């Protein structure tokens with residue numbers, strides 16, 4: 001067995017309306033995909049990054065993968081990491097490594113004709129999700145429509161909205177939107193994500209306020225995720241669960257975060273942290289601290305690996321990625337009773353690109 005082809009591609013896909021969180025505004029999402037072939041079998045991986053990740057992958061990672069044995073993914077993952085030493089591993093390099101790692105696991109499980117979850121070993125049959133969107137750019141009608149769809153149409157019992165608008169400069173509107181969300185979702189669990197917009201004391205004041213008025217249960221990145229002490233401070237002063245980890249590109253990042261007592265739940269992203277290989281190790285590191293892990297975004301990529309670990313909390317069913325994975329892929333999972341159920345009738349992660357619908361969006 002040897003890999004005989006590695007193909008990278010990038011697609012920029014406009015959002016359905018203008019989007020922003022507390023600290024960033026965007027109008028498109030770039031999908032970077034890699035296909036790894038061995039004879040007649042192809043594995044597919046992807047990440048959400050910049051098109052430059054595809055060039056980086058083609059230049060630095062493809063030579064490592066060509067002619068390699070697809071049954072040696074842990075070794076190939078390490079070889080890719082070592083090759084990126086002088087490039088700076090966090091960011092684009094880690095995103096490209098993650099996509100390649102995912103493609104390798106997908107290829108191997110398709111060769112064995114197994115669903116990925118059975119290759120990893122199944123802990124659970126379905127994976128709880130939470131609806132994620134509620135952008136700060138939405139008006140009340142749009143927020144209401146989205147939350148109502150998740151909770152009342154799709155039976156998802158937990159949802160998250162973005163707060164921290166304008167770097168924490170619009171706290172009255174943040175609280176009004178939290179009140180609106182509570183009215184729309186009834187008894188469902190309410191989460192908020194500030195994307196690091198607030199200062200420490202501001203975050204503590206808001207945490208107390210949102211617990212009192214709307215029973216908010218999850219406060220994601222109340223302060224910058226680089227401020228491990230600040231996260232720990234908010235965590236210690238509130239009954240809310242504090243969560244962070246989406247910018248983790250190495251295993252050591254997560255070890256430092258849990259070692260500092262910064263979070264109640266670690267969010268790791270298979271498309272950034274080093275693929276399935278590293279995500280599973282993050283779950284173990286977190287478990288050793290008696291904490292849970294949540295899969296950040298890319299719900300169809302997290303479904304199988306999330307079903308393989310005992311300390312899973314849930315997977316983030318992010319609006320942008322749900323939309324892309326449903327519109328431009330074949331095989332996307334639909335929520336069932338607040339969960340994703342990995343399709344064990346298909347091998348690998350069960351997803352393939354719809355090249356025809358993506359062609360118009362190709363940028364690399």
Ligand SMILES: [Mg+2]
Pocket residue numbers: 193195220221246
């Ligand atoms: Mg977040």
